Amino acid sequence: MMPLHGKTGRGRVCTAMQVVDLDELKRNGALWQGRRSGLAPDSLLSSGWPVLDRLLGGGWPRAALIEVLSDAHQGLSLLLPLLARLSARPRWLVWVAPPHVPYAPALAAHGVRVGQLLLVRDVSAGQGLWAAEQALKSGACSAVLAWPAQLQTAQLRRLQLAAEQGDCVAILFRSVRTAAQGSPAALRLLVRPVPPGLQVEVLKRRGGWGGDSCIVPIGPEAMDDGLHSSGASSSSHES
Amino acid sequence: MLWLALYFPQLPLEVFTRGRQQAGALVVVEPSAGREQVSRCNGAAQAYGIRPGLTLPAALALCAGLAVQRRDRAREQRALDEMASWAYQFSPRISFEPSLLLLEVGASLRLFGGLPRLLEMVQRELGQIGYSVQHALATTVTAAGLLARSRPGCQASTTDALREAVAALPLACLTRDPGARNLVRHIGLDSIADVLGLPRPELARRSGPQLPQLLDRLLGEAPDPRPEWRPPQHFSQTIELLGEIGQTMALLFPARRLMVALCGFLRGLGGGTQRLQWTLMHRDHPETRFGQGLLEPSRDPDHMLEVLRERVERLQLPAPVVAIGLRVDDWLAFEESNRDLLGGSGPDGPATSDRALLERLTNRLGGQCVRGLRCHADHRPEHAWQLCAPGELDTADAMPVQHGRAQPLWLLAQPRPLQVQQSVPQYGGPLRLEDLPERIEAGWWDGFDVTRDYFVARSRAGERLWVFRDRRGDGWYLHGVFM
Numbered sequence: 001m002m003p004l005h006g007k008t009g010r011g012r013v014c015t016a017m018q019v020v021d022l023d024e025l026k027r028n029g030a031l032w033q034g035r036r037s038g039l040a041p042d043s044l045l046s047s048g049w050p051v052l053d054r055l056l057g058g059g060w061p062r063a064a065l066i067e068v069l070s071d072a073h074q075g076l077s078l079l080l081p082l083l084a085r086l087s088a089r090p091r092w093l094v095w096v097a098p099p100h101v102p103y104a105p106a107l108a109a110h111g112v113r114v115g116q117l118l119l120v121r122d123v124s125a126g127q128g129l130w131a132a133e134q135a136l137k138s139g140a141c142s143a144v145l146a147w148p149a150q151l152q153t154a155q156l157r158r159l160q161l162a163a164e165q166g167d168c169v170a171i172l173f174r175s176v177r178t179a180a181q182g183s184p185a186a187l188r189l190l191v192r193p194v195p196p197g198l199q200v201e202v203l204k205r206r207g208g209w210g211g212d213s214c215i216v217p218i219g220p221e222a223m224d225d226g227l228h229s230s231g232a233s234s235s236s237h238e239s
Numbered sequence: 240m241l242w243l244a245l246y247f248p249q250l251p252l253e254v255f256t257r258g259r260q261q262a263g264a265l266v267v268v269e270p271s272a273g274r275e276q277v278s279r280c281n282g283a284a285q286a287y288g289i290r291p292g293l294t295l296p297a298a299l300a301l302c303a304g305l306a307v308q309r310r311d312r313a314r315e316q317r318a319l320d321e322m323a324s325w326a327y328q329f330s331p332r333i334s335f336e337p338s339l340l341l342l343e344v345g346a347s348l349r350l351f352g353g354l355p356r357l358l359e360m361v362q363r364e365l366g367q368i369g370y371s372v373q374h375a376l377a378t379t380v381t382a383a384g385l386l387a388r389s390r391p392g393c394q395a396s397t398t399d400a401l402r403e404a405v406a407a408l409p410l411a412c413l414t415r416d417p418g419a420r421n422l423v424r425h426i427g428l429d430s431i432a433d434v435l436g437l438p439r440p441e442l443a444r445r446s447g448p449q450l451p452q453l454l455d456r457l458l459g460e461a462p463d464p465r466p467e468w469r470p471p472q473h474f475s476q477t478i479e480l481l482g483e484i485g486q487t488m489a490l491l492f493p494a495r496r497l498m499v500a501l502c503g504f505l506r507g508l509g510g511g512t513q514r515l516q517w518t519l520m521h522r523d524h525p526e527t528r529f530g531q532g533l534l535e536p537s538r539d540p541d542h543m544l545e546v547l548r549e550r551v552e553r554l555q556l557p558a559p560v561v562a563i564g565l566r567v568d569d570w571l572a573f574e575e576s577n578r579d580l581l582g583g584s585g586p587d588g589p590a591t592s593d594r595a596l597l598e599r600l601t602n603r604l605g606g607q608c609v610r611g612l613r614c615h616a617d618h619r620p621e622h623a624w625q626l627c628a629p630g631e632l633d634t635a636d637a638m639p640v641q642h643g644r645a646q647p648l649w650l651l652a653q654p655r656p657l658q659v660q661q662s663v664p665q666y667g668g669p670l671r672l673e674d675l676p677e678r679i680e681a682g683w684w685d686g687f688d689v690t691r692d693y694f695v696a697r698s699r700a701g702e703r704l705w706v707f708r709d710r711r712g713d714g715w716y717l718h719g720v721f722m
Contacts, residue, residue: 072702074722076648092593092629099649103719104614104624106646117612118597118629123604131600131609138596193701193722218703218722 048081064186084111136162241345244387257369327507406432418446483559511536511573521558647719654716664715668699
C-alpha cells in the first residue's frame with residue numbers, strides 16, 4: 001500500500017491517476033519505507049549530536065515544522081549546535097515569545113552569533129503567530145523558534161506551509177499536554193530531563209518510525225567533552 | 240528652449256474628488272451674472288444630464304442628491320503649487336498660469352530618455368496623484384500654454400511649426416483684451432493668422448499696445464520673462480476627503496496619492512526620506528498623528544505603501560477622517576540603488592529581504608517588541624546581556640566575559656526567591672547542588688553591587704537550574720535554567 005495521494009514536501013498533490021516519480025516521493029519523504037529513512041540527505045540538517053542524528057535518521061528536517069514537547073520549555077540545548085551553524089549565515093534567527101531571556105553569554109559560548117538573533121517579545125498570542133508566519137515565509141530567516149501558548153491544527157498547518165515556502169527551520173516548543181493533539185509537523189519530539197542530560201523520544205517522524213528514544217548527554221558530566229566539542233566542531237566545519 | 244505645458248481641465252473638480260476612489264454626483268459652481276452656474280461636473284453628475292453652464296437650481300432639479308462645491312481658486316492654486324513640487328524633478332524652470340503648469344524641458348529631455356518616455360511618466364504619475372492632464376509642447380511659454388488649452392497633444396518644436404499651429408486658433412483664445420475684441424467685432428479678424436498678416440504699427444494703433452506685444456511673445460520675437468519658482472524646503476500636503484472615511488484601509492488610497500507626490504518631490508531634490516508624519520483630521524475630534532519609519536531612505540511609493548499598510552492595520556480611529564495630511568521635514572541624499580534593475584537578485588538580495596522582514600515586524604508590532612540581543616562585558620548576569628537594535632553588529636569588543644563554568648541558556652527576568660527547608664533550597668522538592676559554588680562579587684561602582692554564590696542545582700524533576708545564595712540577605716534565588 002503506497003500512499004500515492006500524499007502531499008509532497010514541495011506542496012504539490014499527486015493523485016493515483018497521475019504518473020508519479022517514485023524517486024521524488026522518496027526524496028520528499030511522502031513515501032513510507034519501513035525502517036529506512038526516506039528523506040534525502042540534503043533535506044536534513046545534522047543536529048551535531050551523533051546519538052540524536054541516529055535517532056532522527058540523519059538530522060533535523062530542513063524547511064519543515066518541528067515540535068519539541070516538554071514540561072517546562074526544555075529542549076533548547078538540543079538545538080545549540082544547529083543554531084551555532086545557522087548563525088554563521090547572514091539570516092535572522094527569530095525567537096518568538098521566548099519564556100525567559102536568552103542568556104547571550106551562554107549562547108555566545110556555544111558558538112551562536114547573537115547578532116543574528118531577532119527577539120519578538122511582549123506580543124499577544126495572535127501577533128506572535130503572525131510574526132512567526134511572516135518570518136518563516138520571508139526567506140530572510142534560517143530558523144524560527146517559537147513558544148506559542150495554544151495552537152490549533154489549522155495554525156500548525158499554516159506554519160508548516162510557511163516553513164516550506166521560506167526554506168526555514170520552524171521549531172515550536174510546546175507543552176507535553178499537546179502530545180495528544182494531531183499535528184502536521186514533520187517531526188515531533190518529547191523531551192524529558194534525566195540526570196545525564198535530556199531524554200528524547202520521537203512521537204512522529206516523517207518518513208520514519210515513532211516510538212524510539214535516546215538520551216542526549218547535556219549534563220555536567222558531558223560539559224567538557226560532549227557539548228563543547230560537538231558544538232565547536234560543527235560550527236567550525238560550517239565556517 | 241522647449242516648454243511643456245500641462246493643463247488641468249478638471250482641476251476645479253479634482254481638488255475635491257481626488258481623495259476618493261469613487262464619488263457621487265458632484266458639481267462645482269461659480270457665480271456668473273448674479274447666479275450660481277455649474278462650472279464643472281463629474282461623470283456621475285453627467286449621467287443625470289447635468290452639463291456645465293446650467294444654473295444651480297436647474298442642476299438640483301435633475302439630481303436631488305447632488306453634492307455642490309463652490310469653486311475654490313485658492314485651493315486650485317495650492318494644488319498647482321503642489322504639482323510644481325512634484326514636477327521639479329523634470330525641470331528646474333517652472334511657471335504657472337491658471338490651471339496650467341509650464342516646464343522648460345528642452346535641457347532635460349535626454350536625461351529622461353526622450354520625449355515619449357517623459358510624457359508617459361508625467362501622465363502616469365499625475366494620474367496617480369489624482370489629476371487628469373492635457374499637454375502641449377512649444378518653443379515659447381505663451382504658445383505652449385495656449386496650445387495645451389486649445390489643441391492638446393500638439394508639439395510645435397520649431398518656430399515654423401509654432402506659427403502654423405497657432406495660426407488657425409481663434410483670436411479669443413489668446414486674449415480677452417478689449418482692444419482685441421474690438422478687432423474681432425468691427426473688422427472681422429477671427430483667427431490669429433488674420434492678425435499676424437497685419438503690419439504691427441497699424442495693429443498697435445487700432446488695438447492698443449498689448450496685442451502686438453502678446454503676439455511677439457507668442458512667436459518668440461520678444462522676451463517673455465516669468466518669475467522663477469523655487470521648491471519648498473519641506474513637504475507638507477493635505478488631501479481633503481469628500482465626505483468622511485471610517486475604515487482605516489480606505490485611507491490607503493489618498494495616502495498613495497500623497498506618496499507619489501512626495502516621491503516626485505524627493506526625486507527633484509535628489510533625496511530620500513526615512514520618516515513620514517501622517518495627520519488624520521476629524522470633524523469634531525483632535526487630529527490623529529502617527530509616524531511611519533523606514534529602515535533606510537526611500538522614495539519608492541509602493542514600498543512606502545506596503546509599510547503604511549502594516550501600520551494602518553493596527554490603527555484605531557477615534558472618529559471618521561475628513562482629511563489626510565503628509566509631512567516630511569527631513570530627507571537625506573539618496574542614490575537610487577541598482578536593485579531595481581537587478582530585480583532584487585545579486586549579493587544584496589538576502590539583505591534586502593532581511594530589512595523588509597524587519598520593517599514589516601516593527602511597523603506592525605512596534606519597535607519595542609522586536610529587538611536584537613548582544614553580549615555586554617560584565618560579571619553580573621543581569622548586565623551581561625543587552626537588548627539592542629536588531630542586526631547590530633556583535634563585534635569583538637563586546638565579547639562576553641569568559642566564565643570557566645557552565646552558564647544557563649535562560650535567564651529569569653528577575654531572580655525568583657526560593658523557599659528553604661532545613662537550609663536546603665526547594666523547587667518542587669529539595670534541590671541537589673552540584674559542584675562547588677561560583678562567587679560573583681561585582682558592581683560596587685554603580686550602585687548595583689552583588690555578592691552571590693551561584694550553584695548548578697538539579698531539581699527532583701531532573702531540571703538543571705542556576706541558583707544563587709545572596710551572601711548579604713542570605714536568601715536563595717532561582718536565576719537561570721539550563722537545557
